[in-house]
Amino acid sequence: MAAKSTTKPGRLGFMLTVPSLLLVLALVILPLGYAVVISMTDFPLVGSYHYVGLANYRTIFHDSQFLHAILLTVVYTAIVTGPIFVVGYGLAMLTRSNRRGSTLLRTMFFLPYIVGLTFESFILYVELQPDSGGVNFLLRILGLTDGSTAWLVHTVPGMVAICVLVVWFSSGLTMVLLLGGMQGVPRELYESAALDGAGRWRTELRITLPLLRQPIALSLILSVIGSFLAFNQFEILTQGGPGTSTTPVVLWIYQVAFTQGLIGKATAGALLLVVAVAAISAGQFILLRDPEANAR
């Protein structure tokens, strides 16, 4: 591999990284420390504040809305992670062979990811309207319903819509991440497997999958963390309603901080979220890491 020249002044190297370092220190590390302090006060949006120790943490553990938000987030993550991976994997299998049209297919499948959850949520908002929306129109034409489902004002239909949206959006990203790994699999392995008479599924399971450990790990981590931090689609489609039945953790934080003005309490919940996300990343990383990575 390319050797690093030792004649370069280290100081210049450090200076080159200073802008990035400053930004991160100012807008990530500092707020994090500040968050710990704030979470132990009764900081309001406006006005003076007092130190309250761990009172906020005690409060939120008894706050049914917070607990419900956690439950919703976990259930939501559990529901969508599998389909996102499976669909993404299927798309990757379909488009990895560089046949005629596979580049076009990849473009189409990745398009929802590019457009983004935000704008797609607005579209879906219009299409899920009872009686007039495109989704209901389609269902009525297909004879499945009478077209009057009010998707966005009931908990379960709302969650169904959001889950479908997210799978549609995310599977393209999974596809791309897996494609990178798949195209690195040497042809000879497939050939010798075919020689040995292995069927397609077995080949996939025994040969491809193990070699995809890293891309799989990455796509799962991104998918799970993304689901934990979900906000846009929930706020845009259901505003967390009815009531707070479709309010995930980040939306809870936002509402408590900026609608109820209880910044201290919101920040306490937010810090718990940081811990949870860090734990999940670390756990997944350890579980899925390639045992031979260090040998390379």
Place this chain on the structure above:
Amino acid sequence: MTVATRPPGPDTLRQRAAAGVSPAGRGPRRGRGIAYATSGVLLSLVFVLPLVWALIQSFEPGTDIAATPSAKDFTRLTFGNYTGLLGSGNDIEHYMLNSFAVALGTALLTAVVATLAGYGFGRFRFRGKGIVFGVILVTVMIPFQAILTPLFIELNDVHLTNSLYGLVLFYVTFNLPFSVFIMRNTFLQIPSEIEEAAFVDGASHWTMLIRVLRPLILPGIATTVLYAFLSSWTEFLGALTFLTSQSKYTLPVELYNLEVGTYGGVNLGYLIAGTVIAMVPCIVLYVSLQRYYVQGLMAGSVKS
């Protein structure tokens, strides 16, 4: 056609594979071709249909969209939603400009900062390098959603809330881990002979970066720029939180207000047309530069 008396050897297999014939023979190949084409077409329809539908519907008057239809007849197609959005009253072009300014600013600033850092990490040795790199990477573990509250207070104290500049700084910071990672990899892949030759010719570090290395790092920069632009164009929560006066809104926030009826009644036609307007730059950018975006992601996933 040869009569096979023993299994085909590796060379024959390779020839057949290159010719598009499956190792198993010719029969299954045709069937698989049809399966490929059908599933390809069906799936692409499923993936792209909602967006196409939105485009078509954006030409329907808002009243038609909201009307309980006996049929979606698309007979009264008009540009009405678009003309209504532009110009006095709705001013969608104002919000487009805000979004564009923020996205462009984010993309350029991210590219500069990440390239410098990537050069530093990829090509220099200095004490504490690992620590600095680690600090920047740790941002990945700290989602901005979780430090939104202290970030708001902090930016407020320096008058950077309700400011497009503040938003740009925010977006740049959270783009850094990915971008620095990409640029560092880009620099790591440059053979040192090129630099050694340039040094021998008397080049300074700046000349090196700007003249010698530039063509080699351009793909990495393209990936970074594209990624930063698209992520800030579509970002919602940060913009919603930090921008508090309407004149500063970016497209997602303005569309959100259109949806919840902040300005009075809800016009679904405006909402759909506004969303289509907002989606167009994403799609155009992506289609024309997708090589960089997709390759950046694919390469990143394998090296992670």
